[in-house]
Amino acid sequence: MQSRVDRQLRALALAKACAACGARVRTIGHLTGLPPREALRLLFPDRMAVPRGRSPDSPEWYHGANLLHRAEASIIVALYRRLRDADFPAGEALVGAYRHYIGICQPPHRISFDRAFDLAAHTDGLWLTDTRSFSLVTCPTCHSEFLAAFGSVARSNDHCPFCKLVQRYGTDPRVQGAFPVQPLAAPRAEQLGMLVLLQCSFGSSTGQVGTSSASECQP
Template sequence: MQSRVDRQIRALALAKACAAHGARVRTISRITGMLPRDLLHLLFPDRQAVPRGRSPDSPEWYHGANLLCRAEASIVVAIYFRLRAADLSAGEALLGAYHHYCGVCESPHRISFDRAFDLVAHTDGIWLTETQSFSLVTCAKCRSAFLAAFGAVARSNDPCPFCKLVQRYGTDPRVQSCFPARPLAAPAPMQLGMLSLLGSNASAWSRTPGE
């Protein structure tokens, strides 16, 4: 059991991390349960630095958004659900998912932290609403998880944003710059050992008998 002070320290650490990603005070308040006035006082001593502007409204936005936006939105929400399945709290899963998304997709990121919060809220039915507007659907063709209208079922002829991106990749520089080809990761020491083992066996096999 966490003590009250542990819970407050954890909420404050989460609030600070959300603010570092540009979250609005309302968003941080919904995620942590902390009061907006406390958040303003603790996180934004400089009132000029308070993020402003209209909050995102994702159920409207998503279906009219371009392909790259829909792909990036799907990536954030898919990672969120993986982290939830690993028993993280909703707030920690959102933060982890956003952090990971920023690592895998190239800048400029099309999904703001507030957008990610709004997408997750309307998919998981939390924080803002109990109504789920989106489902995470698995593409019948490429097996990627993507956001679709709530209750949608994947069919092989459904327009999956990732299948479309793959089709466009060769001819669309915007898609290439968003998902640049990366060199393969260097093999770990164990794999290197395995490779040298395979190599020596391969050279042994390639030798002709009697050599």
Template structure:
């Protein structure tokens, strides 16, 4: 079909738009979509100041030297990504869904931006930036949390979630990043006729009286 090339290019632009909306840099969008930098500048980075430049992230070095909150955030993204890949999701779909789920956690200051997430996912699945998987998601035998570790290990070393539990009572930064959830007040279920007549379940200032004396 004569429109095949146009359809492929439009799907590339639609894919690039999703990455840009999540804060991806130009080099990251280029690697994921295959679009040329001039095309990306024309459609998404018309202001040169919006196109961030610099060295691409290196997940292996970064995760080894990262602090506790950064490693915990990396695991919160990496574990759903690995789970989606195992269930047969396409790598890019798993990347987008895992990162959006990470953002929906509502952390006060997320430590993993989209470029870092792409780098982590690439080193887990052996895609995009590398042809070999260097990281793996393992389950900690002590806390049963999924945590990142170096490829080749059977049990994770220095589980960040175990460290998080021990530091939570005495580290204010950890408590600010992961605040204690406020218990929700569950609404009473509507039973009987009140389920079909919502007005009957609303309390009034003066409850009705059905005695004959009150009706006189």
């Protein structure tokens, strides 16, 4: 059992993490239970920096959104689902998923934290609503997980945004920019050292290493 102080500290830490991700006051209130006035006072001393604008409403938005939005929305909810399955509380799972998304997807990031919150809420039926509007389904072709209308079963890849991205990749610069080919990581110094050692032991076992080559293997 958490004490009252522990609960309050947890709520404040979560609220701070949400604000750092760009959350609106209303979203922070839903996730932490912090009253809006308190959230404003503690997290937004500069009132000009308060995020504004209409809150997202995802159940209709998602099905009309473009491919890159649907792919990034699916990535966030798949990351969120993984953390929930590992027993992270919903608020922490959402912040963790959003940070991971920012780390792995190229800017500009198309999904705001408030949108991610709205997507997760309508997937699990929590915070804002009791109704589930989305299911996370697995594409039978590429095995990626993507968002679909609640209760859907993916019998083909017709609605899989990732299969469509792959199909478009060669001809669509926007898709190429969003998912650039990653260069292979340069080997680190210790990996190069290991490579030299392997070459030396391979060479000496076959009698191919001369005196000059063998001297390169000295530490």
